[in-house]
Amino acid sequence: MPGLLEIKNLSKSFDATKVINDFSMEVTEGTLCCLVGPNGAGKTTTMDLVTGRIKPTSGAILFAGEDITAKHEHVIARAGIGRKFQVPAVLKNLTVRQNLEVAYSRQTNPFWNLFKFHKAGLKEKLDEIATLAGLTTRLGEQAGILSHGETQWLEIGMVLMQEPRLLLMDEPIAGMTEGEIEKTARIFKDLQKTATLIVVEHDMGFVREIADVVTVMHMGSMLAQGSLQEIEANPRVRDVYLGEKEAA
Amino acid sequence: MGNLYHNKTAQWLVYTAFFLGLAVIPSFVSDDFLLNQLATYGVYGMLALSISLCWGFGGILNLGQGIAFGLGAYGMAMTMQMQSQTESNPIPPFMLNNSLDQLPWFWEPFSNTAAGLILSIAVPTLFCAIFGGVMFRARVSGPFFAIMTLAMLSAFYTIILDRQPYTGGVNGITPPSPLQLGGFEIDPYSSTAYWIVLAILVTATVVAKLITQSSFGLVTQAIRDDAERVRFLGYSVAGYETAIYTISGAIAAFAGCCLVMLVQYVSPAQLDVGFSLSMVIWAAIGGRLSLLGAMCGAFLIQGAQSYLGDAFLATWLLILGGFFIVVVRFLPNGLASLLESALGLLATKPKTPAAETNGDAKPLPAE
Amino acid sequence: MDLGSLLNALILGLSIASIWLIAALGLTIIYGAAGVINMAHGEFIMLGAYSSYMLQYYLGLPYLLCIPASFVIVGAVGLALERGLIRYLYNRPLDTLLATYGVSLVLMQGVRLIFGSDPKYLAAPEIFSSNISLGFASISSFRVVILLVTALCVLGVWLLFYKTRFGVQVRAVMQNKEMAASFGINSSRVYMMTFALGAGLAGVAGSLFGVLAIVLPTMGASYVVQAFLMVVTGGGSLAGTVVASGVTGELQSIFAFFTNDTFARFVIFVLIVVFLRFRPQGLFAQAGARR
Numbered sequence: 001m002p003g004l005l006e007i008k009n010l011s012k013s014f015d016a017t018k019v020i021n022d023f024s025m026e027v028t029e030g031t032l033c034c035l036v037g038p039n040g041a042g043k044t045t046t047m048d049l050v051t052g053r054i055k056p057t058s059g060a061i062l063f064a065g066e067d068i069t070a071k072h073e074h075v076i077a078r079a080g081i082g083r084k085f086q087v088p089a090v091l092k093n094l095t096v097r098q099n100l101e102v103a104y105s106r107q108t109n110p111f112w113n114l115f116k117f118h119k120a121g122l123k124e125k126l127d128e129i130a131t132l133a134g135l136t137t138r139l140g141e142q143a144g145i146l147s148h149g150e151t152q153w154l155e156i157g158m159v160l161m162q163e164p165r166l167l168l169m170d171e172p173i174a175g176m177t178e179g180e181i182e183k184t185a186r187i188f189k190d191l192q193k194t195a196t197l198i199v200v201e202h203d204m205g206f207v208r209e210i211a212d213v214v215t216v217m218h219m220g221s222m223l224a225q226g227s228l229q230e231i232e233a234n235p236r237v238r239d240v241y242l243g244e245k246e247a248a
Numbered sequence: 249m250g251n252l253y254h255n256k257t258a259q260w261l262v263y264t265a266f267f268l269g270l271a272v273i274p275s276f277v278s279d280d281f282l283l284n285q286l287a288t289y290g291v292y293g294m295l296a297l298s299i300s301l302c303w304g305f306g307g308i309l310n311l312g313q314g315i316a317f318g319l320g321a322y323g324m325a326m327t328m329q330m331q332s333q334t335e336s337n338p339i340p341p342f343m344l345n346n347s348l349d350q351l352p353w354f355w356e357p358f359s360n361t362a363a364g365l366i367l368s369i370a371v372p373t374l375f376c377a378i379f380g381g382v383m384f385r386a387r388v389s390g391p392f393f394a395i396m397t398l399a400m401l402s403a404f405y406t407i408i409l410d411r412q413p414y415t416g417g418v419n420g421i422t423p424p425s426p427l428q429l430g431g432f433e434i435d436p437y438s439s440t441a442y443w444i445v446l447a448i449l450v451t452a453t454v455v456a457k458l459i460t461q462s463s464f465g466l467v468t469q470a471i472r473d474d475a476e477r478v479r480f481l482g483y484s485v486a487g488y489e490t491a492i493y494t495i496s497g498a499i500a501a502f503a504g505c506c507l508v509m510l511v512q513y514v515s516p517a518q519l520d521v522g523f524s525l526s527m528v529i530w531a532a533i534g535g536r537l538s539l540l541g542a543m544c545g546a547f548l549i550q551g552a553q554s555y556l557g558d559a560f561l562a563t564w565l566l567i568l569g570g571f572f573i574v575v576v577r578f579l580p581n582g583l584a585s586l587l588e589s590a591l592g593l594l595a596t597k598p599k600t601p602a603a604e605t606n607g608d609a610k611p612l613p614a615e
Numbered sequence: 616m617d618l619g620s621l622l623n624a625l626i627l628g629l630s631i632a633s634i635w636l637i638a639a640l641g642l643t644i645i646y647g648a649a650g651v652i653n654m655a656h657g658e659f660i661m662l663g664a665y666s667s668y669m670l671q672y673y674l675g676l677p678y679l680l681c682i683p684a685s686f687v688i689v690g691a692v693g694l695a696l697e698r699g700l701i702r703y704l705y706n707r708p709l710d711t712l713l714a715t716y717g718v719s720l721v722l723m724q725g726v727r728l729i730f731g732s733d734p735k736y737l738a739a740p741e742i743f744s745s746n747i748s749l750g751f752a753s754i755s756s757f758r759v760v761i762l763l764v765t766a767l768c769v770l771g772v773w774l775l776f777y778k779t780r781f782g783v784q785v786r787a788v789m790q791n792k793e794m795a796a797s798f799g800i801n802s803s804r805v806y807m808m809t810f811a812l813g814a815g816l817a818g819v820a821g822s823l824f825g826v827l828a829i830v831l832p833t834m835g836a837s838y839v840v841q842a843f844l845m846v847v848t849g850g851g852s853l854a855g856t857v858v859a860s861g862v863t864g865e866l867q868s869i870f871a872f873f874t875n876d877t878f879a880r881f882v883i884f885v886l887i888v889v890f891l892r893f894r895p896q897g898l899f900a901q902a903g904a905r906r
Contacts, residue, residue: 395652403888572714
């Protein structure tokens with residue numbers, strides 16, 4: 001059975017610099033894959049390519065067997081890929097409730113939405129996610145006044161409201177407390193029952209806790225892929241990444 | 249929570265009261281000329297409404313609303329002009345003066361009043377859909393879109409001025425008699441004309457208000473905030489932008505039709521850059537985030553202009569410019585935001601616990 | 616269409632291009648470096664014309680000295696405007712557009728109150744009123760003066776931006792304000808200077824246009840839309856504006872040869888809209904990030 005997401009020989013150059021170089025990976029449905037690698041390895045660029053924010057120079061991306069290479073962002077999102085950005089991106093001038101409501105994007109057609117005032121199932125879903133994200137008391141607040149940690153949770157909540165099949169989480173625990181990190185790990189494991197996750201993360205402790213599969217990127221290419229034990233035993237990974245990390 | 253300003257029921261009540269107030273005006277005003285002038289304020293109200301919808305809620309600054317307005321106005325003028333033409337005299341006089349001996353093809357459909365009226369709305373709406381679609385799909389946004397609308401407006405102004413035999417050029421079109429509708433003549437100086445304008449204004453406002461409260465309205469507000477983010481939620485930003493720009497254009501087209509019905513005259517002045525910019529000024533001063541605020545802005549400024557401005561037009565424009573600068577600098581959401589803050593003060597006072605948590609969150613993240 | 620009139624149209628096109636270019640030059644600098652959409656640019660041009668008029672009429676200054684003097688006067692007005700208003704709005708691009716429109720209303724009405732609505736005339740020296748013939752073609756010598764002044768201004772701006780320390784600072788601020796600040800560049804001062812420079816160039820344009828046409832409080836409005844289009848088409852860079860002005864000037868002249876001036880302008884506007892559909896970033900996009 002092919003993976004839910006297949007990246008085939010992907011390359012991306014900005015001017016003369018190759019940022020992603022013949023990168024291939026496959027993510028099996030229902031797994032939680034951690035994408036790790038030193039700064040500048042091309043992790044966020046890969047996310048940008050998958051979600052259509054930038055177009056690849058060559059190569060292909062398949063989602064659930066369908067070619068989504070260079071499709072528009074909203075088309076890819078509708079196909080079932082949700083994304084949390086590295087720098088939390090929420091709609092600052094709207095309330096927390098409105099943020100979650102917009103993210104509940106089952107009907108995306110502008111014409112039909114003109115006549116939509118109540119969305120079926122919204123209330124239940126919103127209550128569920130708000131509780132999960134710990135934002136029930138903050139629903140009426142403007143998203144712009146939330147603390148950094150709360151903003152992270154709001155954006156995770158927004159991605160969950162989308163009910164995607166594949167979730168891309170770019171550094172989800174940055175700025176969170178120990179307790180919040182544990183909670184995030186629990187939620188991610190829980191999500192895995194219904195969705196597939198790719199998590200970009202630097203914190204190896206967190207990766208150890210959640211990852212089924214770890215993919216290591218280096219200089220825009222795949223360095224290694226496997227279970228955490230395999231990765232930690234891999235001498236090449238040790239050289240470029242783990243060694244560097246421990247030295248630092 | 250609890251600011252009365254954001255309470256939907258309260259908003260609808262205020263809107264109802266406002267329009268009831270406008271509806272009783274004809275029973276107090278016996279001066280026909282004054283009533284006609286008040287009706288033209290309804291036209292300005294529609295324009296401010298359309299700007300508020302597009303710019304306030306959609307975040308699309310449109311400096312070329314005069315295109316839709318002007319095309320609607322020309323459509324109406326052509327319809328009314330053709331009502332005065334007969335079998336024996338099928339060509340409007342200004343065309344004869346420009347030595348045109350045949351009615352141009354695009355004038356033909358206007359011989360039929362119904363077709364003419366439909367075209368007066370359909371053509372500008374279609375233009376907005378096409379122009380908006382092209383621009384938004386290319387992801388032209390913000391100040392660039394504003395400049396492009398300005399350029400398009402200038403282009404239309406130029407072409408209408410230039411094609412004198414077909415458009416009347418700088419003189420415009422002056423239909424000799426009032427609009428005939430289903431056998432009745434609509435006297436522009438009657439309360440009937442006033443009612444028609446008011447009915448269209450009320451309908452447009454209700455539609456606009458419902459739009460802002462619909463899922464569509466929420467998405468457009470999200471796009472105003474951060475279009476990039478909304479794309480990743482699965483919404484076609486270009487589609488939403490085109491839609492709100494087109495709806496706003498359609499309202500402006502109705503305004504154009506109403507104006508010509510009231511004044512029996514159209515000229516390139518309706519597509520003047522300055523006029524389109526003054527629509528933006530009305531909405532900015534009144535409060536672009538509030539439909540009612542924007543309309544009040546239009547009434548306020550146009551009212552002041554006609555009562556103070558006649559004697560000192562130059563001084564008035566000087567004051568208006570200065571006032572506008574002050575509003576943009578210190579009160580970006582217009583006069584309506586003053587009311588919002590005032591009601592906000594009232595709302596938070598009794599609820600001390602809520603106020604406390606607010607205070608906590610602002611300066612530092614909790615802990 | 617014979618060769619002679621084609622040549623004539625091309626030379627006229629060059630002249631139109633230089634007029635559009637000098638009108639758009641200051642706007643390009645202000646937009647390119649500071650990201651400000653200056654709707655008052657047309658009124659800066661108008662102020663330039665009135666400054667020259669006053670200097671000539673009341674002080675009897677020779678015309679050629681009025682040009683640099685207008686540069687200084689309008690530059691000072693721009694400086695005052697930047698300090699008093701624009702600097703508070705740098706992170707709100709749409710609001711700078713609106714605020715500067717308010718400024719343009721104030722300037723236009725202010726001038727109208729002081730000087731009245733009747734036209735004023737700027738006189739150029741006798742030698743500029745003759746025609747120069749080049750074989751088939753002939754052109755008024757004042758248009759040659761405009762062409763030369765424009766070329767000088769473009770050269771000056773280019774030297775300033777690419778050959779001086781100030782230019783390096785401007786480009787650093789354009790690329791990344793925070794980064795530039797960490798290298799000790801005072802971005803506030805850079806914005807102030809570029810705004811004043813842009814305004815000054817509008818002043819130069821005004822003293823030229825005052826001779827070409829009559830001096831009126833409303834004269835600025837007719838240049839500003841075109842100037843904006845040159846900037847947007849060019850992508851906000853100096854080279855972009857030069858090329859955009861050159862191409863559209865020539866096209867305008869050639870279209871006008873077949874139809875008339877107003878219709879040609881309509882065609883140009885529509886072509887620009889179509890062009891931007893396919894290249895929304897303009898001819899030569901800025902290296903720096905758009906705000």
